[in-house]
Amino acid sequence: MATAASADRLGRLLNLVPYLLARPGIRVAEAAADLGVTERQLREDLELLWVCGLPGYGPGDLIDMAFDGDRVTITYDAGIDRPLKLTPDEALALVVALRMLAETPGMGQRDAIERALAKIESSAGELADAPVAVRLPGNDDRLATIRGAVERHRALRITYYTASRDVLTERVVDPMRVLVAAGRAYLEAWCRRAEAVRLFRVDRIDGLIELDEPAAPPPQAQPSQLSEAVFTPTPELPLVTLRVGRGSRWITEYYPCEEIIAESTEHWLVSLRAADLGWARRLVLGLDPEVTVVAPAELAEAVRGEAHAALAAYGADPD
Structure with a gap:
């Protein structure tokens, strides 16, 4: 019931601004009557709108309004x-996204997905019947096998490319589920080599063989609690501090940061934290030349060494 009330309020808030x-x-009492809510509820909606707006959420970003008496x-x-009204492209994008979710093995709340899909397809009309093939990201054949x-419930032998170490490894895994995070397909499985649950990007699995043995994740193998990001920083990982200019501030939105200090x-x-x-x-070498490593010292030395080697290869003076 609370979910339905929240959904009703969201729809009302989205239409409230253009209405006003x-x-x-307009008098608050008149607006409340038009919208079918109490005056108290409308005032609560208006108070909520005051803290809604554009990213940045500072002065000039938030919805603003003026009161003159009532x-x-x-x-x-x-x-x-x-x-709020979906364009044909927006409606089709939602249909495709929901169909993809419905096709994902192990996806929870499938009934809710199907209900939402049915509502949008009904609203989209003929557009919902457009011949769009829905496939999860990654190699189609590889993904189908996974x-x-x-x-x-079969174990797999995979050859996997680990980008953070630039190495290929072979391991046997017990598959648990396929999921999509940050726009990419992943296999979540118990890795017998690491003796832990691991996420494997499907497009980085270079080879795989389905074994003639059942997948047997141990009792401690629990699915990850994912939001939008796959990498989860933990205290034992190396802490990297960079001084960045305007051209590289985007990393604060793309990577989880522990601290951001505006020096100027x-x-x-x-x-x-880094894996x-x-x-x-490799991250620093690919950033704007104004980025410098503050800590740790060994990272600063490694970056400096590679930069000097690259300049020497082009016959440039490292100094």
Whole structure:
């Protein structure tokens, strides 16, 4: 019931701003009657809108309004200037995304996915019947084999490329599920070599063989609790501190950071955990030339050494 009430309120909030924009200075009581809610509920909605807006969430980013007695006027709409209505492209994108979720093995709340898909397909009309093939990201044949192994509960022998160490390893895994995170397909499995649950990017599995033995993850093999990111920083991983200029501040949005300090208008000190220092070295070498390594010293020395070697190869003076 609470979920339904939250969904109703979200829909009301999305339409409230364009409604008020079209009726500047409307009485709160009149607006509440039009929207079918109590005056108290409408005032609570208006208070919530005050903390909604665009990324940055500072002055000039949030929805703003002015009250004159019992009248209200929207003074800044944060781009919500029309009722929510899906374009054909948006509707098709939602249909495709939901069909992909429905096809993912082990996906929970499948009934909710099917209900949402049915509602959007009904609204989309003929567009929902567009001949769009839905496949999870990654090599189709490889992914089909992996999904089959998950469904048949069979172990796999895989050859896997680990980008952080730039090595190929062979290991036997007990598949648990296939999932999609950050736009990529992953196999989650118990790795017998690591004796732990691991996520394997499907497009980095160079070879695989389904074994004639059942998958047998031990009792301690529990599925990961994923949000949008696959990498989860932990305290035992190396802490890297970089001084970055404007051109490389994007890393603070792309990677989980432990601390961001604005040294000046031009430079930030950014601290983040790295899977290992080899990965951090490749990250820094691919960033803007103004990025410098503050800590650890061994990373700074490794980056400096590679930069000097690259300059020497081109006949440039490292100094």
